Amino acid sequence: MPWADRVERLLYEGETCERRFDFGSGSESESAPTTLVVTSHRVLAFTPERDGANFRQVDRPNVDGVAVTTTGRSTYCWRALKLGLVGIGLLAVSAAVAFESLLSPASLESAGVDSSTPGMGGITGALAQIETMLAILDALILVGGLVTSAAALAFVGLSLRSRTRRLVLEVAGGDDVAVPIGGGDDGIVAVGELKRAIRPDPVDGRPPTNAEFDS
Numbered sequence: 001m002p003w004a005d006r007v008e009r010l011l012y013e014g015e016t017c018e019r020r021f022d023f024g025s026g027s028e029s030e031s032a033p034t035t036l037v038v039t040s041h042r043v044l045a046f047t048p049e050r051d052g053a054n055f056r057q058v059d060r061p062n063v064d065g066v067a068v069t070t071t072g073r074s075t076y077c078w079r080a081l082k083l084g085l086v087g088i089g090l091l092a093v094s095a096a097v098a099f100e101s102l103l104s105p106a107s108l109e110s111a112g113v114d115s116s117t118p119g120m121g122g123i124t125g126a127l128a129q130i131e132t133m134l135a136i137l138d139a140l141i142l143v144g145g146l147v148t149s150a151a152a153l154a155f156v157g158l159s160l161r162s163r164t165r166r167l168v169l170e171v172a173g174g175d176d177v178a179v180p181i182g183g184g185d186d187g188i189v190a191v192g193e194l195k196r197a198i199r200p201d202p203v204d205g206r207p208p209t210n211a212e213f214d215s
Helices: 074-096 099-103 105-110 121-162 186-198
Strands: 017-023 034-039 042-046 055-059 063-071 164-171 177-181
Touching (some): 017 177, 017 186, 034 177, 042 177, 063 186, 164 186
Antiparallel strands (some): 042 055, 063 164, 164 177
């Protein structure tokens, strides 16, 4: 049985559980199961299937706010940007310059090179080989631009797939607590419910004064 189902064993004397929020436990959810428990004293976060600590706790007075953020792997974005720039550059060169045409018959004639001129047969044969190599270079530049652009699009797709939504507890004087949540509306709903669960009870009928929890 996971610790999230044994919260009572982690409670201090006189501490009681007030609210529990489970995320990623549905059969269609892409998020690993995570749990937030609001007690009379603290907020307990259980993330056993995520990197880092399996459990974190925050005293309720130290919670400055609750928000939902979306993050992804920045390395995918950078790779997509770099490959995209290279691919666009190669395609632009391929469209603007045809290296093969530099040694075409018309170009050679304009330069005064004629294969019928005595002694020019061997030179024009070498130029024909160079022209073939330039044609291959043209093809390589075009293919390189297409392949690099396709790789950039692939990294864009990976970046989009790596994006996850997190419910973040903003902690005064400490590291924020981020809990992965699914892509539905549960996180948005949980923000309001968490704020109401974490803020102090009204005193003498007056609402709490902390602006983060007034909404």
